[in-house]
Amino acid sequence: MSETVLSKLDSKIYTQIGVQLSLYSGKTRAYLLHKRIPFVERASNPWEFFVTLPRRTHAAAVPVVITPEGEWLQDTSHIIDTLERRFPERPVLPATPVLRFAAYLFELWGDEFWLPLAMHTRWSHADESTPLFVHDAGDALLAGFPRWLKNLFGRKHARLMQSHARNVGVTPELRPVMDRFLAIQLDALDAHFAVHAFLFGGRPSLGDYGMIAPLYAHLGRDPWSKRELIAPRRHLKAWIERMFIPESAAGGEFWTDDRLPDTLTPMLRSIFDEMVRYLAACADAVRKQPILPPDSKAAPRFLESVSYPMAGGTHTRPALSYVVWMTQRLLNALAAMSVADQQRVRAWLASVGGEAVLRLDLPKVERIGLAAAHVA
Numbered sequence: 001m002s003e004t005v006l007s008k009l010d011s012k013i014y015t016q017i018g019v020q021l022s023l024y025s026g027k028t029r030a031y032l033l034h035k036r037i038p039f040v041e042r043a044s045n046p047w048e049f050f051v052t053l054p055r056r057t058h059a060a061a062v063p064v065v066i067t068p069e070g071e072w073l074q075d076t077s078h079i080i081d082t083l084e085r086r087f088p089e090r091p092v093l094p095a096t097p098v099l100r101f102a103a104y105l106f107e108l109w110g111d112e113f114w115l116p117l118a119m120h121t122r123w124s125h126a127d128e129s130t131p132l133f134v135h136d137a138g139d140a141l142l143a144g145f146p147r148w149l150k151n152l153f154g155r156k157h158a159r160l161m162q163s164h165a166r167n168v169g170v171t172p173e174l175r176p177v178m179d180r181f182l183a184i185q186l187d188a189l190d191a192h193f194a195v196h197a198f199l200f201g202g203r204p205s206l207g208d209y210g211m212i213a214p215l216y217a218h219l220g221r222d223p224w225s226k227r228e229l230i231a232p233r234r235h236l237k238a239w240i241e242r243m244f245i246p247e248s249a250a251g252g253e254f255w256t257d258d259r260l261p262d263t264l265t266p267m268l269r270s271i272f273d274e275m276v277r278y279l280a281a282c283a284d285a286v287r288k289q290p291i292l293p294p295d296s297k298a299a300p301r302f303l304e305s306v307s308y309p310m311a312g313g314t315h316t317r318p319a320l321s322y323v324v325w326m327t328q329r330l331l332n333a334l335a336a337m338s339v340a341d342q343q344r345v346r347a348w349l350a351s352v353g354g355e356a357v358l359r360l361d362l363p364k365v366e367r368i369g370l371a372a373a374h375v376a
């Protein structure tokens, strides 16, 4: 290829700073692949991760997508929103209101409600997960360094993540309730994917990208959960694979009748009866925080401990300020619909016992990296 052709190609290529072991990197990787956005993925290094990323994105976190124009985008929801405007073909949001709103609900459920479940499958089985984690974490942040140094760093990072797991509600006492949740929801997902290629039809939606977050790196790739939870559920396993094979959605469309099939009912029960209670608790916790000036550079991330229903029991973990930002985004998406479409969503919520979503009363927030600031 001539140099001009190569430099023209370069000028259109996106870069994802991401890691195989990372929950959220899998979400944007699947998205970039299915959208056929030209991109390369690369690891990071300590300087970039701990100095450059916080400077540019207010967070030492991946994934980050660098646009060909040199913008550094952090936060998978923000990345997808931004790229959807630039790449409107094959949109990830269904055009019909009920599926569109449901796509936001499933994204939030996968991204945030499943976070403790993913951390549980990884760190409650640390004896099996740690070697792969240490290996990958070393490669991801210390590419080119000797293996012993990579391992030293990887082990330090594993200890950090194990303490982070306690921060999102992974404790020995809470294991039984999380195991029950996983059994119910993984069976339900398997039954859904036995008859449908993706959540809402023949191609992945924003909801599928939220769900692949916990189901790829943690449940789908860590040795214990891959063997014990995913291998026995072959339809779910096949969906995880499809999420990284763009051809699997070729010619596929979202359903046009704007209805969710009964196979999604167990997931909706968790969304409305469990997740919404957590969202409300996060909103209450943020409301108790002092109002910050609009140009603030930092905000508290982990707030008071809150409890909410899970699989017939109770789960407890710190409220997250960030969750309120994602919930605000969900309600903004509803508010942006025409009056007629909003009415259809409301009618659907009433018909599936989901009116609690509409009763959520959120403090106003602005996102700062991995946190959200309570603003006036």
Ligand SMILES: N[C@@H](CCC(=O)N[C@@H](CS)C(=O)NCC(=O)O)C(=O)O
Pocket: 021, 022, 023, 024, 025, 060, 061, 062, 063, 074, 075, 076, 077, 322, 370
């Ligand atoms: N809400 C963010 C979450 C990003 C995130 O938590 N990334 C993890 C890796 S999967 C990370 O780098 N965490 C660092 C930390 O939690 O301090 C997103 O959607 O991008």
